[in-house]
Amino acid sequence: MDSLPSYRQATTTPDWLGLVAPYVRFADYRSLCLVSRRSWLIFAPRLWADLFAAARLSGLDPGDDLTWWFDFVFHRLGRVAPSTRALVRVLDARCFAKVAYHFVSYHDHQSLVQTFKRALELLPNVYSILLDGQADLDPGFLIGSLPSSPEHCPRMLSIADCPFHLPNALFASPCLQRLVYLDASRVPGSVLSLLQPTLLPDLRMLKVRGREIDDSTLHALVRAFLTRLWSLDLSDNNITDAAVQKLRDCCISPAQLRSGAHFGVEGNVVPLSQGTPEHGRFFAVEESQWSGTFSHPERHFVDAPVYMANAGPLEFRALRSSGTSPVRRDSTESSARVLSKDDTDLEVDAFRTSRGITHLRLSNTKVSSFGLQKLLRISSGHLEDLACDSMHLLPASSPGAKLWWPESANLHGILGAAHLFRPVFSCNLGVLRIHHSLVTHVPTLEVDGLSTMARIYLAETSILRRVDAAYPQAFVPDMNPRLASLTLTCIPRRSSGPLATRLIDFIKSLSIQERAIQDAAVGASSSWRGPGLLQGLRHLALEFEPDPMEDGFYAPEELGAGDLMNGGEKRFSFFDDGRTERRQPAAAASRHRARKASHSSAVANDASTSGSGRDRESVTHDGEWNGQPFSFPVWTGPAPGSNEVLDEYRRLVVDDGIRDGAGPATPSQIAAGAPDKSYVCHAAWCAAVMPRELKAPARADLAAMGDVLGELRAYRLAGRAKYSELQKRAGDGGLHVPLGEPHFFWTGALKVSTKERPDASPSRWR
Known part of the structure; x- marks a missing residue:
């Protein structure tokens, strides 16, 4: 919810000079500060707020950073008026002295550490300190260098990629007890110094990427902070699916945001009386006439105000967002901007308010797609910003699948x-950052002995066909018009067709969505009591992997001389690793028999299921939830011959005894053929998307793969040209060109980034 203005703000006429200040060039700030006292009060804070940024904008060459800094701190800063020094709020050294420090030599008493200690003594109101990647600054110097009075303590500290072990007393220092934002990512040593519940009482945003945090360490960490944090970054750590429940129990608000008040538009989540530790509590989706097709005429309306009798103070209410307010931004730049304001500013107060975690990042961890799905089910709708770049499709707890x-x-x-x-x-x-398969249904395939090109080809041909059969529903924009920003990651640069087509279709559907919102706005404007409208998805980022064409069509170990003669056709199956089938057929068969015998023994010892006859359409799952035993029938699939994926699912459940992850069938599985309100074995269902045999593609198939980035660019340019042409024609006749059809040019922000080789730089285009 946006903060209301104060009485003074609401009744005072704004100063026109303050209104135009954001549009004035930085180069003019210094001159404007000399015009009058009134002008100084407006432009001096803008000029001095971020010291290093101001120096760079004033023309400081990166090679001269240290020469300027030593001279400024030791000879000039002390002569600056105290009222001016008090305007410095940010000390951002992330890009400072990264070019020429090793060329400069100074006396020990004039070391870089001493300059920063001296600067912090002379700058009493530095609220944000950013020292990321500074190899010559030991953060321990902060102890004793900062004021300990509450009104002058820093609120933000970022020391990511610091090569020094942090002193145990650093976070116990009185001068850091007002921190609201802390980034201690990729710093050597453990996080034990953060685990004292009495430390850092105001901390709300914590980033600990790459700290080798496992499930037990995370448990201690979340127990120390409980619901004080609203933003937590755990990327590049060793946490697993087991951490999800700990996050929910300790850090996410238990208040329930889901209700049946929006049943007509969205459907309703019905909690069931059973569950499993791996799946969590069971939920079923009850669809309305419109919700299952995402086509309700009011799907783009914001929520109406909620009025509750005896609800208590606003700060203690648990209400879902109306959809009108943007998600709080926890990036370094946004946090530094907000936390550098005065204590009386409402934005600072909003950053210090927390009802539990709403921003969570789990990229490059051991959390699988099953763990992420469990998180979404049990978080009660509280997550606002979620990131999980790439994850294993199946959990480590289901190796048999x-x-x-x-x-x-x-x-x-x-x-x-x-x-x-x-x-x-x-x-x-x-805000969502996630693997592209949510939209494209093309997973990332890893297998030894195949080149990157071959793996991409198999993922969008042999595997994609089975994915579409198992899960007919992919994510489309109108599934959640409240989603404002989406980043799709790990996208291959090459495609044989399906991947590029699905990305283009998704962008086209964004154009259709904004046309529907435009039409709804026209209808709502006919009445002064019309509802507010959601903006829909306005920011789409596509992150591509490096171009595999540079690696060639085949992996070095993939082909021998015989393979080159027969065009590279070769089969990979569960009998071998793709390189030893012809040489060691007996060993491969023996290994397969051993695996099957081992798994058959495990199935025989499975005490949680019964009734696994081949002629039955269900088996009974027995379990316990909250101390109460229960059982339910698990659907094993239709009679053989319906389709290859359901046949494989039945083989895995009935013949191979893969019965992990039993739970209610999802809407996508019901669309694929599972009975309504039935239960399925989710691990077996998901495992069925992989064919038991992978045939290496022919060289001609790989040579025909196109550049996805080029196809997207061509589509955007064609749409823009058509839209511009229609606008030109409409302008001549005084008409308005509607969004969407027939040009289908999406007017939102599209950003594409590519990962290049280490010696290349990223490229971006709009």
């Missing part, structure tokens, strides 16, 4: 979870 996959094969991505990103489950979700 991959027993029949080709040797060394693995899949990354998230499939069959589109319904969990709908408002019915994730009502507050506004």
